[in-house]
Amino acid sequence: MVKLNVIYTRTGDGGTTGLVRGPRRAKHDLRIEAYGTTEEANAFVGQARLSASTQPRIDAVLARIQNDLFDVGSDLATPGADDPQAEYPSLRVRPIQTEWLEKQIDHFNADLAPLTSFILPGGTPLSAAIHIARTVTRRAERLVAGLIEVEPETSPEALRYLNRLSDLLFVLGRVANAGGTKDVLWVPGNYGDLKKGE
Structure with missing residues (x-):
């Protein structure tokens, strides 16, 4: 059980932060950016849940995602391989968690009509909030991809989990739009409003 009694330590006042193991790193280090953006995505998922009271199926999925994103953050905050002599292994994201996302994608997407255009974030407040969480998740994914190149x-x-999560959030955004019927479709080259002002 985690127990936090001290909220501030002053150890980060010099612009560095500690990881689960290894030397301290600059707060702008790519690894810190990666797990910090994962935490940001988690916060936006939490915000989306505030609009999910009438959609209990979506809310339950988002609740599970929040816990899993904490696992992702812990994984990213723990560089290097485990010491074989360590009493407990490091918390790592497991393939079963990514597979669960895939099952949710298949389940929720089954009842959606095929898209005929790209969609714009919006429609309902829940859908818009989910799309914000999705785009932040995509940013976290890009940062993790960059981190893998250097570490x-x-x-x-x-990386796989974040990739699949953004796909699921896209699908859930459509579900939150009355099963896609309230999706806001992109109209390429839509100059109609400009012409009205001529």
């Missing part, structure tokens, strides 16, 4: 020992499952 190849970084968990590839964290």
Whole structure:
């Protein structure tokens, strides 16, 4: 059980932060950016849940996602391989968590009509909030991809999880739009409003 009694330590006042193991790093270090953006995505998922009271199926999925995103953050905050003599292994994202996302995508997407255009974030407040969480998740995914290039020992499952999560959030955004019927479709080259002002 985690127990936090001290909220401020002053140890980060010099612009560095500690990881689960290893030397302290600059707060703008790519690894810190990666797990910090994962935490940001988690916060936006939490905000989306405030609009999900009438959609209990979506809310239950988002609740599970929040817990899993904490696992992703812990994984990213723990560089390097475990010491074989360690009493407890490091918390890592597992393939079963990514597979659960895939099952949710298949389940929720089954009843949606095929898209005939790209969609714009919006429609209902819940859908718009989910799309914000989705785009922040995409940013976290890009940062993890960059981190893997410079620190190849970084968990590839964290990258896969974030990739699949953004796909699920896209689908849930459509579900939140009355099963896609309230989706806002992109109209390419839509100059109609400009012409009205001529």
